[in-house]
Amino acid sequence: MNREKKATDFSSPVFLLLLLLLWQLGAMKLSAAYILPTPLQILQRSWELREVLLTVHLPATMKVTLIGLAISLVLGVSLALLMDLSPFWHRTLYPLVVASQTIPTTTIAPLFVLWFGYGIWSKVTVSVLFTFFPIAITLCDGLRSARTEMLELLITYGATPFELYTKVKLPCALPYFFSAVKMAVPMSIIGAAIGEWLGAQSGLGYFSRRMMTQLDGAGVFAPVILLSLVAMASVGLVSLVEKRMVRWRGES
Amino acid sequence: MKALEFREVSCRYPGQRENLVEKLSFSIEPGSFHCIIGASGCGKSTLFRMICGLLTPVSGTILRDGAPLSEIERACGYMPQRDMLFPWRTVGENLALPLEVGSALPKAERNARIEEALADVGLAGLADRMPEELSGGMRQRAAFARTMLTGSSLLLLDEPFSALDALTRVSMQEWLLEQWLRHRMTILFITHDVEEALFLSTSVLAVGSTPICSLTEIPVPLPDRRRRSDLVRPELTRLKEGLMGMLRGQVPA
Numbered sequence: 001m002n003r004e005k006k007a008t009d010f011s012s013p014v015f016l017l018l019l020l021l022l023w024q025l026g027a028m029k030l031s032a033a034y035i036l037p038t039p040l041q042i043l044q045r046s047w048e049l050r051e052v053l054l055t056v057h058l059p060a061t062m063k064v065t066l067i068g069l070a071i072s073l074v075l076g077v078s079l080a081l082l083m084d085l086s087p088f089w090h091r092t093l094y095p096l097v098v099a100s101q102t103i104p105t106t107t108i109a110p111l112f113v114l115w116f117g118y119g120i121w122s123k124v125t126v127s128v129l130f131t132f133f134p135i136a137i138t139l140c141d142g143l144r145s146a147r148t149e150m151l152e153l154l155i156t157y158g159a160t161p162f163e164l165y166t167k168v169k170l171p172c173a174l175p176y177f178f179s180a181v182k183m184a185v186p187m188s189i190i191g192a193a194i195g196e197w198l199g200a201q202s203g204l205g206y207f208s209r210r211m212m213t214q215l216d217g218a219g220v221f222a223p224v225i226l227l228s229l230v231a232m233a234s235v236g237l238v239s240l241v242e243k244r245m246v247r248w249r250g251e252s
Numbered sequence: 253m254k255a256l257e258f259r260e261v262s263c264r265y266p267g268q269r270e271n272l273v274e275k276l277s278f279s280i281e282p283g284s285f286h287c288i289i290g291a292s293g294c295g296k297s298t299l300f301r302m303i304c305g306l307l308t309p310v311s312g313t314i315l316r317d318g319a320p321l322s323e324i325e326r327a328c329g330y331m332p333q334r335d336m337l338f339p340w341r342t343v344g345e346n347l348a349l350p351l352e353v354g355s356a357l358p359k360a361e362r363n364a365r366i367e368e369a370l371a372d373v374g375l376a377g378l379a380d381r382m383p384e385e386l387s388g389g390m391r392q393r394a395a396f397a398r399t400m401l402t403g404s405s406l407l408l409l410d411e412p413f414s415a416l417d418a419l420t421r422v423s424m425q426e427w428l429l430e431q432w433l434r435h436r437m438t439i440l441f442i443t444h445d446v447e448e449a450l451f452l453s454t455s456v457l458a459v460g461s462t463p464i465c466s467l468t469e470i471p472v473p474l475p476d477r478r479r480r481s482d483l484v485r486p487e488l489t490r491l492k493e494g495l496m497g498m499l500r501g502q503v504p505a
């Protein structure tokens with residue numbers, strides 16, 4: 001068990017390194033940096049661009065992401081609570097929310113630029129649309145995962161409906177909530193970047209597109225790398241908070 | 253005054269056509285230990301659900317200490333068929349549940365009572381463990397301590413030992429009898445196991461038919477303080493045979 005774990009711990013970085021090496025060699029052979037830059041070229045270009053990326057475009061994207069995530073959380077949590085409290089709204093909304101997941105958000109995103117302009121709100125809308133529904137659904141399932149027997153036991157102790165929520169339903173939904181957030185954080189970043197790609201004056205998505213028009217292949221990749229790093233770091237951060245708060249997950 | 257009295261109680265689950273309980277009347281003396289036995293699915297747990305107010309009878313009244321159930325607002329000592337310790341709470345926090353809801357007790361007093369209850373069931377010092385770290389018997393004892401902390405003088409225990417292995421079950425039975433002799437609460441105890449019923453109870457309540465329209469009360473001819481070896485007496489062996497037969501529906505009740 002322990003040995004196997006150690007083996008897997010090393011295998012994936014090694015494999016990644018191999019892939020990068022393959023990329024490096026392939027790109028060097030192709031020698032067309034405007035289409036396929038080598039990883040080393042990307043690193044070098046990222047370093048050159050660090051000033052503008054970190055001080056202008058990263059903050060712009062993070063602002064959109066955080067506002068979008070906050071709105072999604074408020075809306076998603078409210079919708080989940082509404083669906084859990086009222087069977088009518090559960091029947092009515094749940095199928096619609098699930099169905100809405102099949103809409104390719106990316107393709108309707110240009111509309112938001114038309115509606116909300118080049119400012120921050122068109123991007124926030126895209127980001128919210130990416131994350132709001134998964135949060136609502138996951139959390140609603142979490143609230144419903146509370147066992148009837150546990151609720152009934154508390155009722156026999158004389159618990160109020162509010163106490164049923166704080167003592168059973170919310171603890172049962174907490175692991176689901178963290179899964180939802182871990183899913184939502186990268187999606188929200190992607191949503192923001194796509195929004196910026198479609199039309200903006202700043203942001204990593206916008207920057208990547210500008211480099212594209214200048215045929216700067218490595219410059220296209222630099223903000224993308226930064227985006228993934230930020231996404232991974234955020235998920236890591238959420239996992240840390242989760243470890244502290246969730247003592248239990250899954251079946252009893 | 254009776255600890256519990258059913259007067260012509262009928263009930264059914266929503267969506268069912270037939271009554272599960274039909275004009276059932278019986279009563280329980282305070283401080284007695286009754287075991288309810290009956291075939292699986294005959295509605296034993298349903299009786300408990302009515303007593304603790306989770307299911308309202310379609311007709312008839314249930315009295316607790318002489319007062320109709322609908323008029324009293326009191327926690328009841330219900331221990332469900334599965335131990336139902338909340339896995340995200342420590343053992344101590346689980347025991348705190350009945351003290352947290354309704355009338356909230358000051359924290360210091362709460363902790364003192366939890367420690368006392370844990371010591372009482374032989375789990376002193378384990379308040380900070382998680383439930384999954386306990387053995388099956390320890391979990392049942394923790395759940396029992398939690399039930400005691402409801403402060404109810406009537407305990408409804410739904411097959412508390414049926415998931416335990418035979419050895420643990422025997423020691424838990426002896427332990428429960430000890431608890432009862434010490435605290436003298438009124439206990440209703442559901443079981444499938446005739447031997448368990450005879451060893452524990454002052455009298456057995458047998459469910460003879462579905463829908464449940466009567467409970468046959470069979471007194472157990474043993475003193476309150478008893479030993480396992482008492483069960484091999486000829487009259488008890490006969491009683492056991494009779495009950496087994498009744499459960500299988502061979503002997504009309």
Ligand SMILES: Nc1ncnc2c1ncn2[C@@H]1O[C@H](COP(=O)(O)OP(=O)(O)OP(=O)(O)O)[C@@H](O)[C@H]1O
Nearest residue numbers: 265266272290291292293294295296297298299333
């Ligand atoms: N929530 C419910 N809704 C509808 N029917 C139910 C519900 N709970 C139980 N029943 C039905 O009521 C009947 C009696 O159930 P109950 O749980 O009281 O049986 P039991 O005697 O406790 O059985 P066991 O010994 O297996 O625990 C069963 O036939 C069951 O199908």
Ligand SMILES: [Mg+2]
Nearest residue numbers: 296297333410
């Ligand atoms: Mg049952």
